[in-house]
Amino acid sequence: MATKVILPRLGQGMESGTIVRWLKAEGEPVRKGEPLFELDTDKVTQEVEAEASGVLLRIEVREGEVPVGQTVAFIGAEGEELPAAAPDGGAGRPAAPAGPAGAEGAAPPVGEREPPAAREAPAAEPAQPSDGRLKASPLARRLARERGLDLAAIRGSGPEGRIVAEDVERAGAATAARVAPLAAGEPERRPLSNVRRAIARRLGEAWQVPVFQLQVSADMSRVNALLARLRERDPEVRVTVTDVLTKVCAQALMRHREVNAEFGADAILLHPTANVGLAVAAPQGLVVPVIRAAERRSLREIAALRSELVARARENRLRAEDLEGGTFTISNLGMYGIERFTAVLNPPQAAIVAVGASEERVVPLDGATAVRPMLTLTGTFDHRAVDGAPAAAFLRTVKESLEEPGLAL
Amino acid sequence: MPELTYREAVRDALVQAMRQDDDVFLIGEDIAEMGGSMGVTHGMLEEFGPERVRNAPISEMAIAGAAIGAALQGMRPVAEIMYEDFLTLAAEQIVNQAAKHRYMSGGQVSVPVVFRTQGGAGWSPGAQHAQQLEAWFVHIPGLKVVFASTPEDVRGLLWSAIYDDNPVVFFEHRTLYPLKGEVPEALEPVPLGRARIHRAGEDVTVIATGRLVHESLQAADEAEREGVSVEVVDPRTLQPLDEETLVASVKKTNRAVVAHEAVTRMGFGAEVAAVLQYRAFDWLDAPIERVGARFTPLPFSPVMESFVVPHADDVLAAIRRTVGRER
Numbered sequence: 001m002a003t004k005v006i007l008p009r010l011g012q013g014m015e016s017g018t019i020v021r022w023l024k025a026e027g028e029p030v031r032k033g034e035p036l037f038e039l040d041t042d043k044v045t046q047e048v049e050a051e052a053s054g055v056l057l058r059i060e061v062r063e064g065e066v067p068v069g070q071t072v073a074f075i076g077a078e079g080e081e082l083p084a085a086a087p088d089g090g091a092g093r094p095a096a097p098a099g100p101a102g103a104e105g106a107a108p109p110v111g112e113r114e115p116p117a118a119r120e121a122p123a124a125e126p127a128q129p130s131d132g133r134l135k136a137s138p139l140a141r142r143l144a145r146e147r148g149l150d151l152a153a154i155r156g157s158g159p160e161g162r163i164v165a166e167d168v169e170r171a172g173a174a175t176a177a178r179v180a181p182l183a184a185g186e187p188e189r190r191p192l193s194n195v196r197r198a199i200a201r202r203l204g205e206a207w208q209v210p211v212f213q214l215q216v217s218a219d220m221s222r223v224n225a226l227l228a229r230l231r232e233r234d235p236e237v238r239v240t241v242t243d244v245l246t247k248v249c250a251q252a253l254m255r256h257r258e259v260n261a262e263f264g265a266d267a268i269l270l271h272p273t274a275n276v277g278l279a280v281a282a283p284q285g286l287v288v289p290v291i292r293a294a295e296r297r298s299l300r301e302i303a304a305l306r307s308e309l310v311a312r313a314r315e316n317r318l319r320a321e322d323l324e325g326g327t328f329t330i331s332n333l334g335m336y337g338i339e340r341f342t343a344v345l346n347p348p349q350a351a352i353v354a355v356g357a358s359e360e361r362v363v364p365l366d367g368a369t370a371v372r373p374m375l376t377l378t379g380t381f382d383h384r385a386v387d388g389a390p391a392a393a394f395l396r397t398v399k400e401s402l403e404e405p406g407l408a409l
Numbered sequence: 410m411p412e413l414t415y416r417e418a419v420r421d422a423l424v425q426a427m428r429q430d431d432d433v434f435l436i437g438e439d440i441a442e443m444g445g446s447m448g449v450t451h452g453m454l455e456e457f458g459p460e461r462v463r464n465a466p467i468s469e470m471a472i473a474g475a476a477i478g479a480a481l482q483g484m485r486p487v488a489e490i491m492y493e494d495f496l497t498l499a500a501e502q503i504v505n506q507a508a509k510h511r512y513m514s515g516g517q518v519s520v521p522v523v524f525r526t527q528g529g530a531g532w533s534p535g536a537q538h539a540q541q542l543e544a545w546f547v548h549i550p551g552l553k554v555v556f557a558s559t560p561e562d563v564r565g566l567l568w569s570a571i572y573d574d575n576p577v578v579f580f581e582h583r584t585l586y587p588l589k590g591e592v593p594e595a596l597e598p599v600p601l602g603r604a605r606i607h608r609a610g611e612d613v614t615v616i617a618t619g620r621l622v623h624e625s626l627q628a629a630d631e632a633e634r635e636g637v638s639v640e641v642v643d644p645r646t647l648q649p650l651d652e653e654t655l656v657a658s659v660k661k662t663n664r665a666v667v668a669h670e671a672v673t674r675m676g677f678g679a680e681v682a683a684v685l686q687y688r689a690f691d692w693l694d695a696p697i698e699r700v701g702a703r704f705t706p707l708p709f710s711p712v713m714e715s716f717v718v719p720h721a722d723d724v725l726a727a728i729r730r731t732v733g734r735e736r
Contacts, residue, residue, distance in 0.1 A: 137693055137694040138691050138692070138694075139663050139691060139692055139693055140694065141691070142691040142692075157733070158733045164694050164733065235608050236606065236607070236609045237609065307609075311661050315660065
């Protein structure tokens with residue numbers, strides 16, 4: 001089946017666009033993602049990419065103004081037969097409000113083209129193409145519903161222009177960044193969720209605490225080799241850098257118990273086990289599920305627990321007990337390419353470590369330079385509970401264990 | 410851990426059950442002196458004698474009927490139907506008798522019988538000796554249906570099937586008999602109705618049975634190189650079906666491919682797809698893909714046979730479609 005090339009909506013409020021020129025000729029092969037034609041809107045001129053691979057079988061609209069959602073070309077297999085008229089060109093097919101004007105300029109007749117009459121049918125403005133049904137995966141629909149996004153305003157990147165979850169995520173991020181298109185000058189109002197309230201309250205509290213930060217970088221060569229080996233031996237459980245950090249920090253906390261602490265009204269509490277919380281970006285906001293007694297667990301166990309907790313967090317299915325009892329927190333933004341950052345304390349815990357990306361850096365080595373995967377850790381400590389020297393000793397142990405993971409065994 | 414072939418693993422479960430339990434016996438065509446046409450019962454006549462390794466005349470209906478009768482009398486027979494294509498000849502006994510007695514007697518009798526059989530393409534046996542007919546039996550209330558894909562699973566599942574008080578149709582795949590795999594030192598029963606996650610992944614769940622488990626694992630490796638992380642799950646027991654594991658996996662990955670060697674149309678995969686769309690509807694980010702044989706009798710020609718049944722490439726293509734990376 002040939003894939004229809006549909007005039008995309010490039011921004012909210014866009015109802016039509018003007019095709020300036022085609023960058024591919026009929027009969028020419030195209031790959032998904034390659035620029036296909038230039039489109040002029042009231043805001044920008046932009047290249048539109050092909051959403052399917054194959055051969056550009058037929059250009060329906062060479063140039064001129066076209067309503068959003070109209071089929072402008074077909075991509076399919078070489079030699080594939082197309083219906084004489086565009087399948088969505090029937091009576092129900094919406095046409096430009098301007099009537100024939102826009103559509104006519106659009107159709108240079110070539111042989112087996114559909115009769116112009118079909119093209120002149122007036123058209124409202126379909127949210128999305130063809131049969132009038134807006135194509136979106138069930139997951140995309142759910143995400144859009146949960147985030148209050150209008151699917152009609154989202155451009156689908158899936159097969160046949162289907163809106164998939166990724167498109168909704170992207171649109172969500174874009175709307176967050178943009179001024180919401182409400183009445184001019186009026187901010188969009190998002191009522192506080194309970195999770196948001198809790199985040200605000202706890203981080204407000206944390207800000208009152210006198211803290212200091214310490215930073216250290218570790219060579220991750222051996223950890224990376226270990227991870228590769230573990231994944232090769234047991235592909236069922238995917239062990240990650242976070243899992244190694246969880247294990248290594250937990251063991252270091254047992255050796256430096258003053259860091260695994262809590263500042264109380266009339267005493268400092270030193271916890272008997274290292275219950276390591278992992279900061280997770282869940283749809284509803286930041287949550288910190290806890291891996292209890294991480295110092296006693298195997299890497300494999302930690303990985304399995306972490307994977308389950310993160311999955312539950314993303315589905316908003318965490319139980320209260322998953323979030324309780326943490327004595328220390330790891331916040332990892334390495335996957336976003338963040339090099340280093342400082343984290344805000346997670347009270348009443350006395351320490352949190354912020355993890356950056358493991359990235360290749362030039363480092364001095366034995367009087368020469370070498371390129372090594374380096375990871376920067378930034379600890380934030382509650383100075384009321386722990387002093388600089390023991391906190392530094394803790395981070396030194398973590399660094400040593402990362403550089404020589406065997407020592408953590 | 411010791412290593413057994415799939416064939417040896419089946420035999421090991423039979424031998425161990427027969428050693429510990431006089432109620433277990435075998436009946437089938439050429440299973441005694443000849444050791445079965447697939448060699449599964451090779452050597453068992455010498456240990457257990459002709460009373461317990463019983464050659465039967467060439468009548469699947471008689472084999473199934475005799476086994477059901479013995480089961481009703483308290484034995485735990487294991488009947489071998491040489492090719493699953495021949496289940497058709499025993500269908501009356503299996504579908505109308507074995508599956509019904511416990512229900513129709515109000516629980517006064519049970520039918521603890523196992524119908525072991527094998528099938529599958531890949532060695533050019535033609536249209537009447539290589540079909541995959543599991544979907545027919547999954548459709549019958551009163552039967553349990555097992556399809557094992559590894560030596561470890563086939564041994565543990567056969568044991569559980571023998572000791573289940575219900576009739577079990579137990580499918581083996583012809584091309585898996587020589588497959589070697591590690592098994593636990595002591596036989597560990599695998600409970601019926603529990604799926605196995607062969608490989609964890611994040612982007613797509615492939616639910617596969619029989620030979621297609623191995624093809625799917627191969628496709629998953631290839632997909633991994635393309636940056637797509639694939640979870641491969643084998644339901645192992647088709648009836649009862651471990652819906653929880655399948656649904657949980659798809660809720661995690663948001664995409665699903667179901668794969669089996671049987672024809673796609675009305676296949677076991679269709680039922681799995683229906684379960685997933687209902688229970689994980691709001692988690693699906695792509696249509697569920699089905700992989701199976703083309704809708705045609707199996708050709709004898711090896712080239713044509715290979716064209717008709719699915720392989721790793723077909724699974725990989727389906728995986729790519731679910732993530733929108735069609736090529």
